[in-house]
Amino acid sequence: MECIRLDSSINSGFIDQVARESEQDPYLCYQCGNCTAGCPNNFVYDIPVHRIMRLLQAGQKETILGSHSIWLCATCESCTTRCPNNIDVARIMDVLRHMARREGYVTEKRVKQFNDSFLHSVQKHGRVFELGTVMRFVARTGRFWTDVELGPKVLARGKMATRAHNIQGKEQVSKIINRFLGDERK
Amino acid sequence: MSSELTYAYYPGCSGLSTSLDYERSTRAVCSALGMTLKDIPDWSCCGSTPAHTVDHVLSAALSARNLALAESMGVQSVLTPCPSCLTNLKVAGHRMEKDDFKKEVNALLDHPCANSLTTKSVLQALVQDVGMDKIAERVRKPLKGIKVAPYYGCLMNRPPEVMDFDDPENPVSMDRILQALGADVLDFPLKVECCGGSFGVARKDVVVHLSGKLLGLARDMGADAVVTACPLCQMNLDLRQSQINAHLKETFNLPVFYYTQLAGVALGLDPDHLLLKKLVVKPWKVLHKIQEPEAAAV
Numbered sequence: 001m002e003c004i005r006l007d008s009s010i011n012s013g014f015i016d017q018v019a020r021e022s023e024q025d026p027y028l029c030y031q032c033g034n035c036t037a038g039c040p041n042n043f044v045y046d047i048p049v050h051r052i053m054r055l056l057q058a059g060q061k062e063t064i065l066g067s068h069s070i071w072l073c074a075t076c077e078s079c080t081t082r083c084p085n086n087i088d089v090a091r092i093m094d095v096l097r098h099m100a101r102r103e104g105y106v107t108e109k110r111v112k113q114f115n116d117s118f119l120h121s122v123q124k125h126g127r128v129f130e131l132g133t134v135m136r137f138v139a140r141t142g143r144f145w146t147d148v149e150l151g152p153k154v155l156a157r158g159k160m161a162t163r164a165h166n167i168q169g170k171e172q173v174s175k176i177i178n179r180f181l182g183d184e185r186k
Numbered sequence: 187m188s189s190e191l192t193y194a195y196y197p198g199c200s201g202l203s204t205s206l207d208y209e210r211s212t213r214a215v216c217s218a219l220g221m222t223l224k225d226i227p228d229w230s231c232c233g234s235t236p237a238h239t240v241d242h243v244l245s246a247a248l249s250a251r252n253l254a255l256a257e258s259m260g261v262q263s264v265l266t267p268c269p270s271c272l273t274n275l276k277v278a279g280h281r282m283e284k285d286d287f288k289k290e291v292n293a294l295l296d297h298p299c300a301n302s303l304t305t306k307s308v309l310q311a312l313v314q315d316v317g318m319d320k321i322a323e324r325v326r327k328p329l330k331g332i333k334v335a336p337y338y339g340c341l342m343n344r345p346p347e348v349m350d351f352d353d354p355e356n357p358v359s360m361d362r363i364l365q366a367l368g369a370d371v372l373d374f375p376l377k378v379e380c381c382g383g384s385f386g387v388a389r390k391d392v393v394v395h396l397s398g399k400l401l402g403l404a405r406d407m408g409a410d411a412v413v414t415a416c417p418l419c420q421m422n423l424d425l426r427q428s429q430i431n432a433h434l435k436e437t438f439n440l441p442v443f444y445y446t447q448l449a450g451v452a453l454g455l456d457p458d459h460l461l462l463k464k465l466v467v468k469p470w471k472v473l474h475k476i477q478e479p480e481a482a483a484v
Contacts, residue, residue: 150426
């Protein structure tokens with residue numbers, strides 16, 4: 001296993017920032033492993049969630065924000081529900097994703113692109129237009145075969161609306177997102 | 187109509203599209219049980235998983251716009267069938283109990299949210315407000331002779347401090363409803379395991395693996411059908427069942443009902459209002475297994 005030299009690599013500003021934004025105390029983790037034991041997506045993680053917590057205590061910003069795990073967490077809340085020290089681990093994983101986004105660490109481009117396509121649809125229509133979201137995802141990622149085989153099943157049953165439901169207050173929704181983006185750019 | 191069974195109703199975006207069957211059957215069952223659902227006028231998307239993975243204030247604001255609209259409706263509670271909407275609305279309300287957070291959220295909104303209402307799932311309202319006795323009394327066609335695996339998904343009851351209903355590891359509310367409807371309800375050990383959620387489009391491998399496990403255990407336990415309370419779980423298990431079969435070289439053929447569809451069948455509601463024909467894995471064989479009340483009584 002890789003050894004970490006804390007004297008040269010600990011980033012305490014990172015630990016403080018995660019603690020502040022998540023309103024959680026990462027130091028409460030004593031590595032029981034319950035979070036990893038219950039994590040359904042551990043099989044696709046490059047770093048198991050208990051080790052993310054340990055790396056966080058050691059201020060290993062680059063390793064954590066550059067991991068695939070933070071993008072592959074399904075926010076199923078198993079870790080949060082089972083933590084014996086009441087750490088909201090899923091909230092920490094969310095905050096790590098927020099930071100990775102802001103600072104340009106994207107290891108799972110398709111996951112980010114799907115989320116972006118979803119929010120773009122919300123911003124445009126006020127409600128998510130599922131078909132439009134998938135089409136934008138396909139256009140942006142070039143993955144033209146994504147779910148094409150499901151098309152006939154979906155269409156035959158009229159299971160997917162073919163037109164967006166624009167709400168009257170779509171401008172209000174659009175402004176929520178724009179105000180957020182404006183704040184973020186400051 | 188008793189006013190305590192009147193709610194501000196938040197259908198959620200998938201209810202207009204991929205889970206139209208959940209939406210229609212929910213309305214039909216609630217109406218049959220004397221509940222009044224008043225749609226939140228001009229409701230908007232809660233942001234679902236994508237919003238909270240981008241920012242918590244943004245996510246809460248997208249939910250809070252709806253909570254603010256509901257505040258003018260003269261009701262006590264907001265009701266939603268979708269666990270993902272539920273968790274977003276409830277987490278927003280929970281975090282807005284802190285003034286600083288509330289201020290940040292309201293700064294993104296045109297109309298501030300006072301955070302004065304409670305939010306609950308339709309499932310919670312059925313169990314706590316309507317009650318099991320009333321549901322059992324209203325049954326016209328008991329679901330005798332079918333074995334079902336109740337599957338809640340991960341979000342309906344978690345995290346427990348926020349959701350504040352049922353058990354986060356072993357929820358039983360849907361089990362109890364299905365029992366009251368007369369079904370043979372399996373003690374399904376994976377009832378809160380994740381189906382892969384919203385990774386279906388971006389990382390199909392995740393959904394195939396996780397949902398495949400759920401279908402495999404349900405089948406091995408002898409289930410005739412899986413019963414869900416979540417639009418995303420239903421889509422992953424039903425619509426993607428053919429993808430799961432192709433990738434895992436399996437031959438699953440398990441219908442995946444919304445619990446409201448089976449409730450509608452048991453209450454004897456018009457099948458057209460339950461949109462059973464929307465299910466991708468055909469449910470007719472299972473529905474034919476339900477014994478007629480006369481036969482069951484013998």
